[in-house]
Amino acid sequence: KDVRLKSKHFAMFLIDDAVEHIGEFIPKDVLSVFLDILASHGLDSSLELRQAAVFGIGITALALGEAFKPRLNQTIQMLWQAIEMKKSADDFPKFFLTVRDNAVASLGKLLQAFGGSMTPEDLSQGLRYWLKQLPILHDHKEATQQHQFLLSLVTSEPPVLPLSDPEVLKKAIEVFSQIHQRKKLCKEEMNN
Secondary structure, three states, X not given: OHHHHHHHHHHHHHHHHHHHHHHHHOOHHHHHHHHHHHHXXXXXXXXXXXXXXXXXXXXXXXXXXXXXXXXXXXXXXHHHHHXXXXXXXXXXXXXXXXXXXXXXXXXXXXXXXXXXXXXXXXXXXXXHHHHHHOOOOXXXXXXXXXXXXXXXXXXXXXXXXXXXXXXXXXXHHHHHHHHXXXXXXXOHHHHO
């Protein structure tokens, strides 16, 4: 069993690395198969498999582009479920939180890339849910990208996130106060 788990884990990281580095050159039908494999492990009880899956889902969706749109809603629902999964007694706390951060980041990537094809209500609901999950504290690469996305949402004219809503404004301020001056969590221009 342990050997099979390690083989699956290794295979999913090969998929993730291939998509991340040469995704634009991989045929769409192959990317679609990769997405099927990753999605089948997005809710896996194994943190190792779930981490590789939820990270890979975001980058594979981006590589698929327009071809991903028919799968957008089901993938968002699966990521929400992954985010909501409870820590088991055997999970290492920091690794569990990193896996959760990867699911939140993939959700953010989907909302950023494909939000324009969602209904305004679904996009608003997705963004509000995503905002509630921030800040990302354990995956530093994903943290800077997702926090930059948040900044773009609140500084756009008009703001995409309704800052007139006290709940949204409070959460946005909370996130920015937690990441301010933390180099691993936000870029220098964000601090400014």
